[in-house]
Each structure stands twice: as C-alpha cells, then as structure tokens.
Amino acid sequence: MYDIIIVGAGPAGLTAALYAGRTRKKILVLEAKVYGGQIINANKIVNYPGYNEINGVDFATNLYDQVVNLGVEIKFDKVINIDTKEMKVITNNDTYSTKAIILAMGVQSKKTGLINEDRFIGKGLSYCATCDGSFYKDQDVCVYGGEESTLEEALYLSDICNKVYVINKNDKFNDSSDLLEKVNNKDNINVLTNTSIKSINGDDSINSIDIINNEGNKTINITGLFIALGKIPENNNIVKDIKIDDNGYIVAKEDCHTNINHIYVAGDIRTKNLRQLTTACSDGAIAATMAIKEMER
Numbered sequence: 001m002y003d004i005i006i007v008g009a010g011p012a013g014l015t016a017a018l019y020a021g022r023t024r025k026k027i028l029v030l031e032a033k034v035y036g037g038q039i040i041n042a043n044k045i046v047n048y049p050g051y052n053e054i055n056g057v058d059f060a061t062n063l064y065d066q067v068v069n070l071g072v073e074i075k076f077d078k079v080i081n082i083d084t085k086e087m088k089v090i091t092n093n094d095t096y097s098t099k100a101i102i103l104a105m106g107v108q109s110k111k112t113g114l115i116n117e118d119r120f121i122g123k124g125l126s127y128c129a130t131c132d133g134s135f136y137k138d139q140d141v142c143v144y145g146g147e148e149s150t151l152e153e154a155l156y157l158s159d160i161c162n163k164v165y166v167i168n169k170n171d172k173f174n175d176s177s178d179l180l181e182k183v184n185n186k187d188n189i190n191v192l193t194n195t196s197i198k199s200i201n202g203d204d205s206i207n208s209i210d211i212i213n214n215e216g217n218k219t220i221n222i223t224g225l226f227i228a229l230g231k232i233p234e235n236n237n238i239v240k241d242i243k244i245d246d247n248g249y250i251v252a253k254e255d256c257h258t259n260i261n262h263i264y265v266a267g268d269i270r271t272k273n274l275r276q277l278t279t280a281c282s283d284g285a286i287a288a289t290m291a292i293k294e295m296e297r
C-alpha cells in the first residue's frame with residue numbers, strides 16, 4: 001500500500017514527488033512515456049526563477065535526479081483507470097493500492113498536421129508564446145489558429161515582435177471576449193481569416209510560410225510560427241465522476257483538491273489561468289503538502 005501515487009512525471013508530478021518524498025511516506029510516481037513532460041521539447045527556458053537559461057532536457061533531468069536521490073519510486077507504466085472508491089490505480093501492467101492520488105497528466109498541444117511541423121519545433125516553431133516569444137524580439141512572426149488563445153498569443157507577441165500575422169483557416173474566431181477588437185486595434189497585427197498555411201519553409205530554421213486564400217497563393221517571410229490551436233488535457237477519462245470543465249480540465253482551486261476525497265490535481269491539467277513551469281511546480285508542491293496534511297490529521 002502506497003501513501004501517495006502520483007500520475008505523471010512532468011514538472012508538476014516530479015515536484016509533488018519532491019515534496020512528498022521528503023517525508024517518511026511511501027510514494028510512487030507512474031509515467032506513461034519519459035520523465036519531464038512537455039518541457040523536454042524546450043530548447044531554452046529563460047523564465048524559470050533562478051536560471052538565466054537552461055535547456056528543457058537538462059531541467060527535467062535535474063528534477064528527476066533530485067527525486068530519485070530522495071528514494072522515490074518511479075515506474076514507467078501508463079495509468080488506464082483509477083478506482084476512487086477502492087483507491088486503486090490500474091496501469092497497463094499492474095494494480096496499486098494507495099491512500100491518496102495526485103493527478104499530474106498535463107496537456108498536449110494540438111498539432112497542424114503540416115509536413116514540416118515536427119522538423120521545425122524549437123527551430124522557429126513553437127506552441128507557447130509566453131515561453132518562446134522573447135526569442136523573436138523585433139522579428140516578424142505568425143500565430144496560427146482560431147481560438148481565444150490565438151488572439152491572446154498575438155497580443156502578447158505584438159509587444160515584443162516587429163509584425164505579427166494571425167492566420168485563421170475559418171472566417172471567425174472562437175472567442176467570446178473583446179480580444180479580437182484589441183487585436184484589430186494593434187498597428188502591428190495583421191489578421192488573415194479564411195486562410196490556410198500550405199507549407200512551412202526554411203533550412204536550419206523557419207524563414208517563410210506559404211499561405212492560400214481567396215486572393216491566391218502568397219509567401220510570407222517570418223522567423224517564428226506560433227501554433228495556437230488549443231490544448232488537449234490528457235484526462236482520458238481515467239477517473240470516473242471527477243469534475244472537469246467544458247474543455248476537459250480537472251476542476252480544483254488553489255488547494256488542488258478535486259471533488260473526490262483524497263484525489264488531488266496538479267499542473268497544466270488543472271483549471272487555471274497560466275500554464276507554465278512555475279505554476280506546474282507550484283501546484284505539485286501544494287498538492288503534495290495538502291495530501292500529507294490530510295493524511296496526518
């Protein structure tokens with residue numbers, strides 16, 4: 001019987017393990033793929049407190065080693081179901097009993113499906129303006145998508161970059177706020193609707209994209225392409241009856257407690273306003289501390 005099982009070895013899950021592992025509790029982390037989560041795709045992290053600059057894999061490895069050195073058990077096995085009544089975590093290979101669970105499964109960015117997409121990740125192509133925008137200071141960039149987050153990213157980039165193209169393949173944005181008005185009021189943002197990206201071009205890094213709309217084909221010279229098609233929470237319905245919002249994020253306030261007893265949530269998969277390393281780590285620390293406090297009460 002474990003005291004706490006943590007699902008996911010991204011920054012949130014590993015930070016939860018770091019906090020929980022410093023107690024005398026029996027902790028298990030279960031990870032479906034490799035340790036580190038999304039951040040292993042980051043070439044450079046420049047917004048984590050205490051580091052001027054660090055590579056994503058190095059950041060993840062430091063955190064992983066820190067947790068392993070505490071003696072926390074980590075298994076690479078995908079969680080497929082959680083029985084919250086019996087407090088059992090079922091993986092592809094085993095079933096584990098526990099007193100508390102921290103869900104830290106994170107999110108995945110929606111992809112465009114364009115041929116060169118994977119090749120240019122970290123070489124001009126990014127899924128996060130807050131993370132990578134500063135690398136494109138005074139340059140021309142494009143944000144691709146039709147979501148509220150597309151407009152948010154464009155506004156953010158417009159304060160850093162020279163020119164920002166917003167390309168949306170639909171005629172409208174999926175936006176219930178006044179963001180489009182704000183975007184339209186910015187001199188350096190150019191919105192192109194009913195427009196698709198045909199190809200991403202470049203050698204070592206992106207130098208242009210080809211687009212198509214009812215005016216024909218055109219090449220736009222840019223150095224940065226930000227994909228903002230939305231995120232998919234890695235919820236996969238593994239916990240029956242857990243409360244999620246309309247977009248599939250697990251609902252919890254700052255204490256990270258879900259609607260189910262002894263089940264906590266941490267990181268990008270939780271309902272929140274900012275999905276970043278700092279907030280993921282912060283959640284991990286809170287979820288572990290709350291779970292332990294509850295256990296000792």
Ligand SMILES: Cc1cc2nc3c(=O)[nH]c(=O)nc-3n(C[C@H](O)[C@H](O)[C@H](O)COP(=O)(O)OP(=O)(O)OC[C@H]3O[C@@H](n4cnc5c(N)ncnc54)[C@H](O)[C@@H]3O)c2cc1C
Pocket residue numbers: 007008009010011012013030031032033034035036037038039041042043044045046047048077078079080104105106107108109126127128131132234238266267268269275276277278280
């Ligand atoms: C390219 C890129 C660059 C970024 N750069 C920055 C940056 O510079 N600064 C910054 O602050 N943020 C950055 N971010 C955002 C940051 O990486 C995330 O906010 C952070 O990783 C969220 O951590 P998390 O642990 O909540 O989720 P994740 O990192 O998504 O980790 C979740 C983990 O859970 C595992 N998992 C999922 N389902 C299961 C299951 N059923 N069973 C077991 N394991 C499971 C996944 O495999 C994954 O390892 C970047 C993101 C990307 C994609």
